Each structure stands twice: as C-alpha cells, then as structure tokens.
Amino acid sequence: MNIKFKPVVHGLKPYEPGKPIEEVKADFGLEEVIKLASNENPYGSSLKVTKLLNQTGTQQLYPDGHASALRKELARRLQVKEEQLLFGAGSDEVILLVCRALLSENTNTVMATPTFSQYKHNAVIEGAEIIEVPLRDGLHDLKAMADHINENTQIVWVCNPNNPSGTYNNADDFVRFMERVPSDVLVVSDEAYMEYVEASDYPDTLSMLKTYDNLLILRTFSKMYGLAGLRIGYGVGAESFISKVEPLRPPFNTTKLAQEAALTALDDQTFINDCYEKNLTEKNKLEVFFHENGCICYPSETNFILVDVGTSGDDVFNALIRQGVIVRSGEALGFPHCIRISVGTESENAELMRAFTRWSKDQVKV
Numbered sequence: 001m002n003i004k005f006k007p008v009v010h011g012l013k014p015y016e017p018g019k020p021i022e023e024v025k026a027d028f029g030l031e032e033v034i035k036l037a038s039n040e041n042p043y044g045s046s047l048k049v050t051k052l053l054n055q056t057g058t059q060q061l062y063p064d065g066h067a068s069a070l071r072k073e074l075a076r077r078l079q080v081k082e083e084q085l086l087f088g089a090g091s092d093e094v095i096l097l098v099c100r101a102l103l104s105e106n107t108n109t110v111m112a113t114p115t116f117s118q119y120k121h122n123a124v125i126e127g128a129e130i131i132e133v134p135l136r137d138g139l140h141d142l143k144a145m146a147d148h149i150n151e152n153t154q155i156v157w158v159c160n161p162n163n164p165s166g167t168y169n170n171a172d173d174f175v176r177f178m179e180r181v182p183s184d185v186l187v188v189s190d191e192a193y194m195e196y197v198e199a200s201d202y203p204d205t206l207s208m209l210k211t212y213d214n215l216l217i218l219r220t221f222s223k224m225y226g227l228a229g230l231r232i233g234y235g236v237g238a239e240s241f242i243s244k245v246e247p248l249r250p251p252f253n254t255t256k257l258a259q260e261a262a263l264t265a266l267d268d269q270t271f272i273n274d275c276y277e278k279n280l281t282e283k284n285k286l287e288v289f290f291h292e293n294g295c296i297c298y299p300s301e302t303n304f305i306l307v308d309v310g311t312s313g314d315d316v317f318n319a320l321i322r323q324g325v326i327v328r329s330g331e332a333l334g335f336p337h338c339i340r341i342s343v344g345t346e347s348e349n350a351e352l353m354r355a356f357t358r359w360s361k362d363q364v365k366v
C-alpha cells in the first residue's frame with residue numbers, strides 16, 4: 001500500500017472498547033456474563049423511549065440536521081439560547097469538532113492525566129502539542145493546569161467528574177481557575193456524568209456562561225439517559241463561539257431516532273431521579289464492600305468506581321472475566337493497580353462481589 005498518510009496517523013491506535021459480552025461468553029464457555037465496563041445505564045432508558053422506538057416507521061428521509069425540536073426543548077430546560085447549542089453523534093463528536101476548529105501544529109492543549117482519552121487522541125490528529133498535568137490526589141490540579149497555559153495554548157480540558165477517577169472539582173476551584181485562564185483560551189468542561197453528581201458544591205457552569213464566553217460545556221445522552229447506542233450529545237457555549245464551530249459539523253450528524261429519543265428521554269425525569277437514587281445506593285454498597293476487602297476507592301460522583309486493588313489491575317480483570325464479570329483494568333487507563341467498575345443493578349453488583357471475593361480468597365491461599 002502506497003498511500004501517503006499524514007505522519008501522525010502512523011502512531012494512532014484504535015480505541016479499545018470494553019470486551020463485548022458475546023465474545024466473552026464464547027471465549028470462556030460461559031452462559032451468563034455481565035458487563036460493568038463502559039459506564040452505561042444498567043436500567044436501560046425511559047419506558048417512553050422504548051415505546052417510541054417500537055413505533056418508528058421508515059427512515060428514508062434525512063433527519064432535521066438542525067435538530068430543531070430537541071434544540072428548542074433543551075434551550076428551554078437549560079435556559080440558554082437555541083444558538084448556544086451544538087449537537088454531535090455523542091459528545092465524542094463535539095470533542096472532535098472543537099479540536100478540528102482550534103488545534104493545529106504550533107498550538108498546544110492542556111489536559112489532566114489520567115483523563116478521558118479522546119481529548120488527547122483528537123488533539124494528536126490535529127498535530128497539536130499535548131501538555132499533560134498529573135492529577136493531584138485524584139483531582140484535576142487546576143492551579144498547575146492554569147500555570148501551564150502559554151501563548152500557544154488553545155484549549156484546556158476539565159473532565160468533571162473525571163473519567164476514570166470519578167472525582168470532581170468544586171465550584172470555588174473552578175471559578176478561581178476560570179478567572180486565571182486568558183479569554184482567548186477555550187475551557188471545555190466535560191460533564192458526561194453530571195446527572196449522577198451528589199455534591200452540592202459541584203460547579204454550576206451553565207450560569208457561568210454569562211460571564212465567560214470562552215467556556216464550553218459538554219453533556220451527553222449516553223450515560224444516565226441510557227441512549228449510548230443512539231449516539232447523541234451536545235455542547236453548550238457562547239453564541240459567538242458556537243456559531244463559529246457549527247459550520248464544521250457534518251450536516252446530518254445526529255439521526256432522527258436519536259433526536260426523538262433524546263427529546264422523549266428528557267420528558268421522563270422520574271426515570272432519571274429513580275436511576276440517580278438506585279445508583280447512589282448501589283455505589284455506596286460497593287464502596288463499603290471494597291473498603292471491607294482492604295481496597296481503596298477513589299471518591300466517586302459518577303456511576304463508576306476506580307478501586308485500588310493493590311496489585312496488577314490486569315490480573316484482577318482476568319480473574320473476574322473468567323467468572324463472567326467484565327470490568328475495565330486500570331492499566332490502560334493510567335492506574336495500573338486499579339480496576340474501574342461501572343455500578344450495575346443490585347443483582348449485577350452481587351455477582352461482581354461474589355466474583356471478587358472468590359478471587360481474593362484464591363489470593364490468600366497462594
């Protein structure tokens with residue numbers, strides 16, 4: 001093959017998703033396998049969405065690329081102008097679009113490490129320099145991140161709560177940080193898990209949009225809204241900023257089904273509240289369990305927990321998957337002694353705890 005790729009393409013690795021359930025069943029000869037690896041909603045989505053998806057007719061027409069109905073409803077709920085919204089095939093696509101619009105060679109972008117992999121991945125493709133600032137006690141070190149901004153900095157990423165640590169930065173720290181960031185540097189607050197946050201001092205970034213036109217908030221329907229398979233998320237920012245990025249968006253990037261399902265999902269906040277409560281109960285249960293087993297959990301404001309198992313994360317991952325429980329090893333996520341576990345349903349978590357207990361008993365014997 002003689003095609004001459006951009007040099008940067010040669011160094012790229014494809015995203016490694018959590019292992020699919022069917023593959024694990026086949027590989028290990030298991031009948032029951034549960035997946036607690038990708039932070040989806042274990043309770044599915046609103047029954048109203050299920051009903052809608054069963055009723056949809058043919059799909060021969062292009063969707064409304066502007067997502068007008070969803071745009072109108074979200075703008076109303078978030079109390080922003082419709083022109084402040086940018087829709088993507090998941091917030092992943094909004095990350096891509098923003099990188100495309102702002103990054104190139106001779107620019108840089110500042111992010112935490114470890115954090116969500118897609119900021120770096122897309123920035124590398126655009127040829128930008130990556131400035132990584134280690135987490136401090138599991139949190140974004142916002143002071144050090146601000147210190148690293150220089151005249152070539154275009155974007156600073158704040159994953160809040162952070163994936164994979166589950167930790168959050170509070171409102172005081174975030175406001176102090178925004179005060180220090182030059183107005184020509186974009187700050188992205190990725191809030192994929194905001195629906196799960198319990199902390200009362202979590203930043204209210206929507207209200208900060210009035211003060212900072214260099215702030216972009218990312219939200220998604222993939223996590224608590226339970227629509228990961230439909231691919232829809234969005235950015236909220238200043239109208240002046242969004243209007244510049246909007247032309248980069250592929251014209252029909254979100255599907256008709258995704259838009260309708262998102263609109264319907266928003267209409268069932270009872271489901272959302274119910275998932276919030278169940279997640280808290282189950283998360284607390286898992287935290288107590290791991291604590292009793294001598295493991296340290298990073299304090300999580302999300303639907304997953306990063307657990308320090310004090311040994312190779314890959315080893316524990318392998319021991320669990322053999323028993324039909326798929327988690328994520330921390331080794332690929334920057335926490336080699338950890339596993340990241342999505343909080344499942346009551347019965348899924350019982351399975352996980354049973355499998356973990358079996359592994360730890362085997363450890364004792366050796």
Ligand SMILES: *Cc1c(COP(=O)(O)O)cnc(C)c1O
Nearest residue numbers: 090091092116163192220222233
């Ligand atoms: C899951 C996730 C996303 C992206 O989800 P989409 O499905 O693309 O909307 C973005 N950021 C973080 C931190 C995530 O964990």
